[in-house]
Amino acid sequence: MSKIAVLGAGSWGTALSIVLADNGHDVRLWTHNEVQEENINETHKNEKYLEIMIPEKIIAYSNMKEAISNTDAIVLVVPTKAIREVCQELNSIMTHKPILIHASKGIEPNTFKRVSEMIAEEMNLYSYEDIVVLSGPSHAEEVAMRQPTTVTVASLTSDYAKHAQDLFFNESFRVYTSDDLLGIELGGALKNIIALGAGISDGLGYGDNAKAALITRGLAEITRLGTSLGANPLSFLGLPGVGDLIVTCTSVHSRNWRAGNLLGKGFKLNEVLEQMEMVVEGVRTAKAAYKFAEKEDVDMPITNGIYHVLFHDKQPKEVVEQLMNRTKKEELDDIYHMFKQE
Template sequence: MQKVAVLGAGSWGTALSIVLADNGHDVRLWTHRQEQAELINTTHKNEKYLDVTIPKEINAYHDLKSAVKDVTAIVIVVPTKAIREVCKQLNEVLEQKVNIIHASKGIEPVSLKRVSEMISDELSQYDNEDIVVLSGPSHAEEVALRQPTTVTVSALNIELAKHAQDLFINEVFRVYTSPDIIGIELGGALKNIIALGAGISDGLGYGDNAKAALITRGLAEIARLGTTLGANPLSFLGLPGVGDLIVTCTSVHSRNWRAGNLLGKGNNLDDVLEQMGMVVEGVRTVKAAHQFANEQKVEMPITTGIYQVIFEDKDPRDVVDQLMNRTKREEMDDLAKLLMERYSQ
């Protein structure tokens, strides 16, 4: 048994806490809201986020110092916009160096940093190689119900990734390891953009043909940008790439799909975010990816179109027309070519 603190009591933090508790660990679930901590401890429920019974082995905390005292690992599962603030608080109270694992998916606008880079910026004892990422096709609702799920953990220090693998793996939550932290983080972040697009497509009333095209060409865009930034193209064919892309683009559990669906039906962004009531990471990520693409001169027409819908109020149907009438080109010019170039040398 190990003592593990999970920072962030939303749906994903709660679900991962359940996995850890099922594995026999002493789990401290931290939230910045005192009333939420008290509710979890008295009712063993967190109904705003998940309609499940929380195991009694999970104790909720509002005080961060108490939550991380004597733990061997900390799992950070807060929205990307809160990463820096939470890590600044953590830096003040963390008494010893422990394994830091994050399960947040996004890119920081302006700085264009991945979550692991943001964490190592704020934690004085940690470098980039000290941070582990957990990512993959994993709806919290299904994980909490112990339905079969597979994910990947990655770190520059593979021994830290193996420790995270041991913490989480069980008969219904299978965990693989990968050394490609850039690809794993970017795959998990960028797929949210394509999920917004899939939701927009469904909201417009388009069918499976359109969504299949969007997912496939979206994967090409993800790989195009990811490899430019140093990722292994094979990572985008794995669980945090195509796996996460499929589940996020095709399920009503997906916040990003639901937000896109509302946009496709004619709602404006402010109304959509109010209706969702929870963070939609793809909205923030599309801004960062659009900036990345411009700076790196990487062609990302789907991302550009979704950016125009969200931030420039462009009509989604006009964006579809724009995409369908692009200049003729060959298909095998993206992920397949990247793989061929990399492995034919």
């Protein structure tokens, strides 16, 4: 079996560590927090993030060099705002080249870089073609409880994607492969914005009709941006696209839905983030996607509205009214445009 370092001991990093440990791998779970390291190793729990026992074979480390020593694979699961800092530290201590898989979802504001692009920029040993992304509808709480889950791993190098598939695949965690790294990353990042919108809708007291419309039209604008950048439109109909969008927009496990729900109930963004106590990736991604859409001249009205709720104190009901009163359109024309093959 393989020696694997999982960098990031939040809920998702912990859940993926459990999958790998169940598969018999030697798993080192890295955290920057020494107290968290001690608690995990002494109690085999990570109670701030998951209420579940962690297999004893998972060993926590706060020393990154020790965590990655002689590893066959590194799984990067830190918030997108920490990707560059962690990769810079990793780059300074790397003496070998294990397969590198990331499971983070987001876009960097200002640069509009995806996680794989940030990693490739910061790591001397890795090019963009070396990196694997893992994404799909996968709440950490359910994965940790070994409930049936399906995800996709994508890389431009098919052997790396298949290797990652082999590491994670088991009876409760089914893994598909893809070569559309761009589409898989964009789907995983942009769905968090729409999940904020779904939470806002519920917070306002709207029903299932509104949420279904939001999810469907949200998928349309995610696909518009993705295809304009060269992604395969069919990727957005897969697990990291519509699958992840559905689960993130409809579950109370979703941080982004919970944050949106509080916004819909009238809380300000700073109040919401204080209550959440964990990273809400959709907030940062909304800023990046709003500017990215402007740059690419792509119509993303839902993202636009959520951006103004988050950063310009626009009232959610006002955004809903504007969305409902937009210029009349033919739905199939929009769909044909999205799936038009160049």
